[in-house]
Amino acid sequence: MPQTISLEEVYETYRMTEKEHFDIRAVTLGINLLPSVSDDFATLCRRTEKKILATARQFVKRAEKIQSYYGIPIINRRITITPAAVVLAGALTGAAEQDRDRCIVFAQLLDRCAGKVGVDFLGGYGGFCEKGMTYADQTVMDAIPAALGETEKVCGFFSLASSKAGINMRAVAKVGGIIRDLAMNSDKAIGAAKFVVFANPVSDNPFMAGGYHGLQEADNIINVGISGPGVLRRVVAGLPRDLALDEVAEAIKKTAFKITRAGELIGQELARSLGVCFGSIDVSLAPTTAVGDSVGRILEAMGLERVGTHGSTAALALLTDAVKKGGMMASSHVGGLSGAFIPVSEDVGLAEAVKAGTLGIDKLEAMTTVCSVGLDMIAVPGDTKTTTISAIIADELAIGVMNNKTTAVRLIPVPGKKAGDYVSWGGLLGNAYIMPLHEESSDYFIWRKGQLPAPVTSFRN
């Protein structure tokens, strides 16, 4: 006879799954593509396809089986690969046009593979250039507007900065134009939603668009992203209004513990059934457009009239930290980004606050200093200068570099739209009001390029 579970505990778990959208947000299969590398492009493509299909063939079916066995929904199934610039480097010849085409063909191949195995997204189309860009990095970056704009499931990233190397401002300057071109090259700029730039990225991130299979990981791994904010919003909303904040943090920790435990169980089982290693569990709260599944709403439940007002950064700090603490108590395999995401278009609370004018780009930037990622899913005017995009990126990466944390930027310049306009992508990506930006130029700062030096790590005042 197993340990007795009390009626109250059963009832609580039942409420979580039935009423509060408790689920497993993402299971992601990381695949090492280095064994597929070849100096012959056709061979590389053939091996890559074979490898992905062989590794992931059972993935979706097994995930469905486990979902049914435990009765907990698994919302998204993804694949991450070794960063494309690393995989492709050997197969590039030095003829820029031809090489760019090869990068695009490779993205199309990945898209087909993702379709065949039935995953939602495939991430890892990118590379690392915190300090300098290799020829392969440059070529893959140049290919991004076509590669991501014209494929459905391929997601891309670039790491442009780290606390050890500083910020590669040449790459930052370049990427502003890439994001603009990517936005122009897809319907309602949606391609830009599949591309993220990072400072200090993590190699075991199960979430898209920034997931990739890092070089420090095992051949194939399963990473899991836990449930969304709905469960926590209910918990916080159910607390007395005058409860002290340390008690609020305690309640959040306990809930994060429970959902992390369930997430790890599912991840371990899935890894076992596929015969691969369990990588990590990412305890990030990832909002969705479902009503109530909003980080903004959790902050409001803590006592803010609307997210974005004074106190929002402090409330988010409490939330992020308590989620991490609860998660780390629950599992020794906590990894990924692990905190709270604030993707504006995907989070009803945040999107409304932008519409109302309470939440601006500056407050969002402040909030990213304590959230787990950065400026995420922000629709900006279509006529935004590429130097302004680069400057927003530079600001965000500087926060990550100086504070030894991961930060990221996912901006979507929507052609033909002005600040305050509405754009709807539907589905997971949600709806957004175009965020007003500062009009004053950052041109000369961005045109300097070069390297923003790595920070000193003592005198941390």
Next chain:
Amino acid sequence: MKSEEKNLAIVLVVGKDQTGIVAQVSDFLWKENINIEDINQKIMQGVFVMTMLVDMADARSDVGVVGPKLEKLGAEIGLSIQIQHHKIFEVMHRV
């Protein structure tokens, strides 16, 4: 033949107390070849709450399939009936 290893799940019934609840749920479980190991029930804040620990080792299907059927049965008799795998409770509620 009986399976050696148990595959435990918990059935939760919530709603207004009425006659025949145990009979109807047990009948359904029997037809699904699910064995009842333990039953616990109580009135919580005026609401009838019952949990059943069941073994699904020889069941015709798994939680994901039985769940919707139980919900349907619940709707017919005016109760909320859920089923969840025991392991979920174990990992969530025990340090």
